[in-house]
Amino acid sequence: MAVTEKLYEQFKAIHKVIWIILLPIILDIGELSLFERIFKSEYVPVAKLFKLNLGFISAPPSIRYFLEDFPSLIFQYNYSSAFRGVIDQINLTNMLLLLAIVLVTSFLDSGYLAVISQAGHRRVTVKDFIRDGNKFWFKFFILALLGVIPMFLVLSKKELGYGYFGIVFLPLVYVKYSMVVDDVSLIDNFKLGISFLFENLGLTIKMAFSFGIFFSLVGICIYPLASMGFKGIVLGAIITAYFGAVINKAVLEIYREVSEKRSEKLKEISAEAINL
Numbered sequence: 397m398a399v400t401e402k403l404y405e406q407f408k409a410i411h412k413v414i415w416i417i418l419l420p421i422i423l424d425i426g427e428l429s430l431f432e433r434i435f436k437s438e439y440v441p442v443a444k445l446f447k448l449n450l451g452f453i454s455a456p457p458s459i460r461y462f463l464e465d466f467p468s469l470i471f472q473y474n475y476s477s478a479f480r481g482v483i484d485q486i487n488l489t490n491m492l493l494l495l496a497i498v499l500v501t502s503f504l505d506s507g508y509l510a511v512i513s514q515a516g517h518r519r520v521t522v523k524d525f526i527r528d529g530n531k532f533w534f535k536f537f538i539l540a541l542l543g544v545i546p547m548f549l550v551l552s553k554k555e556l557g558y559g560y561f562g563i564v565f566l567p568l569v570y571v572k573y574s575m576v577v578d579d580v581s582l583i584d585n586f587k588l589g590i591s592f593l594f595e596n597l598g599l600t601i602k603m604a605f606s607f608g609i610f611f612s613l614v615g616i617c618i619y620p621l622a623s624m625g626f627k628g629i630v631l632g633a634i635i636t637a638y639f640g641a642v643i644n645k646a647v648l649e650i651y652r653e654v655s656e657k658r659s660e661k662l663k664e665i666s667a668e669a670i671n672l
Contacts, residue, residue, distance in 0.1 A: 399599075399606045399650070406645040409516030410638075416511050416525070417637035419504060420456035424466075424633040428626075431467040439467050439629075441622040447615060450608035452647055455572065456508045457640020459633045461611070462618045470497060494544060502540040506532035506575070512645050513576040513652075528576075535575045535582050542568065567593055569600075573651040588655070596654060603650065607643050614639050 410417075432438055441463050453461045460466035507529025514520045514528075571589030574580075578588055593600060614635065621628035621635075 399603050399646075400610075402650055403607065403610065403642065403646040406516075406642045406649065410512075410641045410645055413511055413515040413520050414638075415522070416508060416515075417634070417641050419508055420458060420637040420640065421630075421633045423456065423504070424459050424636075425630055427469045428467060428629065431469045434469070435467075441465060441619070441629075448608065448612050449615065451604045452569065452607060453611060453636075453640045453643055455512070455640075455644045456505065457636055457644065459618070459622075459629065459636045461636065461640070462615045462632070463622055470494065498537065498540045498544060502537040503529045503533045505540070505572075506536040509536075509572060509644070509648070510576050512641060513648055515645060532575055535585060536572065538582060539568065539571060539575070569593060570651060573648050574655075577648065577652050577655065592651065592655065595658075599650070599654070603647060607646070611639065611643060 428439060442465050447462070449461065458466075460468075507525040510528035510532055511520050511525050514524065567590050568586070569589075570592045571586055574585040574589040574592070575582075578585060580588065618632045618635065621632040
């Protein structure tokens with residue numbers, strides 16, 4: 397499969413739902429503004445000229461994919477500054493606060509990816525974002541809960557958090573794509589997403605390398621912009637949101653295409669077995 401060709405095909409589809417890039421922009425800039433107001437400190441990014449990022453950007457995409465020290469209002473661990481953010485210890489208040497945040501962000505994540513999934517296939521509006529965000533909300537909520545476990549593990553012992561991410565959470569990379577493509581139960585979404593990773597490991601590495609190189613080249617302009625201050629970070633967030641949507645769409649369409657081919661092949665094998 398020509399991964400780069402699949403990537404270039406998605407620009408046209410994203411242009412039909414270009415309004416969706418406002419979501420990650422608002423999330424990034426809103427979090428930065430609140431962080432600076434609450435902690436009364438101005439964010440100054442670490443100067444870098446270039447960094448090679450191999451892998452998939454999150455959905456919705458965030459400028460912290462490039463700026464690793466980009467402040468997080470909720471939780472952040474840096475070797476230099478240790479814990480930063482509102483949640484800096486394990487207690488009932490922090491757990492309830494985190495749960496409330498996950499409830500909201502899981503809805504936004506599901507609506508975002510649902511819109512990206514339908515772009516280019518049919519006309520999509522804000523109404524679809526709300527409807528499908530609600531439709532897939534519970535599935536994304538469960539997946540998000542699995543994603544916050546490393547946070548509490550890091551608070552207790554950071555090595556546990558990193559180990560959990562690599563061993564448990566990383567194999568779930570395709571589950572969110574299955575949730576908006578495959579009309580099956582939540583358990584089957586996990587099964588399909590995990591099996592897709594292991595059955596298409598070569599394709600996954602190819603995508604991670606191709607999309608990583610592409611996005612790393614985009615990142616060359618992000619660092620100079622971020623060093624210009626708040627306005628530069630806003631512009632960097634816009635660029636990240638746009639190209640991040642294209643890459644997420646490309647991964648999703650590749651997942652859809654490979655899954656459909658596999659499903660058709662299984663049907664053919666079943667039909668042949670019946671005829672025998």
